[in-house]
Amino acid sequence: MRPKTVSIARDFRTLAALFLLCASTATAANLPTSPCELPGVARPARCGVLDVLEDPSQPGGRRLPIHVAVISAASGKALSDPIVVLMGGPGEDAISAAAIYAAQFAPLLEHRDLLLVDQRGTGSSARLKCDLFSTETAAENLRDFFPRAAIESCKVRLQAAADLTRYTYLYFARDLEQVRRALGYEPVNLFAGSYGTRAAQVYMRAYPQSVRTAYLGSVVPMDLEGALDFAKTAQTAIDHIPNWVSRHGRSTRQLPKR
Numbered sequence: 001m002r003p004k005t006v007s008i009a010r011d012f013r014t015l016a017a018l019f020l021l022c023a024s025t026a027t028a029a030n031l032p033t034s035p036c037e038l039p040g041v042a043r044p045a046r047c048g049v050l051d052v053l054e055d056p057s058q059p060g061g062r063r064l065p066i067h068v069a070v071i072s073a074a075s076g077k078a079l080s081d082p083i084v085v086l087m088g089g090p091g092e093d094a095i096s097a098a099a100i101y102a103a104q105f106a107p108l109l110e111h112r113d114l115l116l117v118d119q120r121g122t123g124s125s126a127r128l129k130c131d132l133f134s135t136e137t138a139a140e141n142l143r144d145f146f147p148r149a150a151i152e153s154c155k156v157r158l159q160a161a162a163d164l165t166r167y168t169y170l171y172f173a174r175d176l177e178q179v180r181r182a183l184g185y186e187p188v189n190l191f192a193g194s195y196g197t198r199a200a201q202v203y204m205r206a207y208p209q210s211v212r213t214a215y216l217g218s219v220v221p222m223d224l225e226g227a228l229d230f231a232k233t234a235q236t237a238i239d240h241i242p243n244w245v246s247r248h249g250r251s252t253r254q255l256p257k258r
Helices: 002-023 095-104 106-110 138-143 148-159 169-182 195-206 226-247
Strands: 033-036 045-053 063-071 083-086 114-117 188-193 211-217
Touching: 033 063, 045 169, 063 095, 063 169, 083 195, 095 106, 095 114, 114 169, 169 195, 188 195, 195 211
Parallel strands: 083 114, 083 188, 188 211
Antiparallel strands: 033 045, 045 063, 063 114
16 A cells, blocks of 8 residues: 555645646746747747746746747747647757757648747756766666766766756746746647656646647656666667567677677
8 A cells, every 4th residue: 555655645745846836937027039040940930038947936046048949830920829849858958859840740830830948957948968878888878778877977067056856847837837928828739749748747737727739649657757667668679679670581690799
């Protein structure tokens, strides 16, 4: 019964945090945007930066620049419900993928904007970057999915400037809601994949009135313990490579020896 008790307690804490963050989401000021060029995107676009608190409970604390790009509707008169892409990873930034999504959603962008937000800790929004692997130690990269020493070193370096407890789904949801309000959009259409599906689930729970539709691909359940199963699933995939190659009639001589 203990795991169930722990799960219930965790869910309660999450709901409590959601309530507090939602309650503290004040009406955002206007988010000024200006014309910008996005690599590989021919459509007109506007870019801007929304200044947010790293910790909303500390008004005098560190502030973060949340970078935003809007690919404008082709008609020139957009409907009020943009398409919002929530990236995977975690750690992928949205704005650098603008060309991919502008092409993917081209038929839908006749009358709708495409809103791309680099969530806190990624891209240009106070990026938190860890160099965990080296090209000089390829064997170690395959053996240690998350090299403990490199992670500890990166954590110490990043903590010198950032409060790492403030870079979670709850805070990104709050940032996204501020961006939506600041740009004057009505309920949005979410497009999320992998890690982004968790962000979508948290946003929908925190701000249900702000979501018109949601597409979740490769869903990551909220009760899954995140990265703890990464190494196991990666090893399972590696173990299945010889069988896959054999079924497709190819030689296994070039496969690395374990």
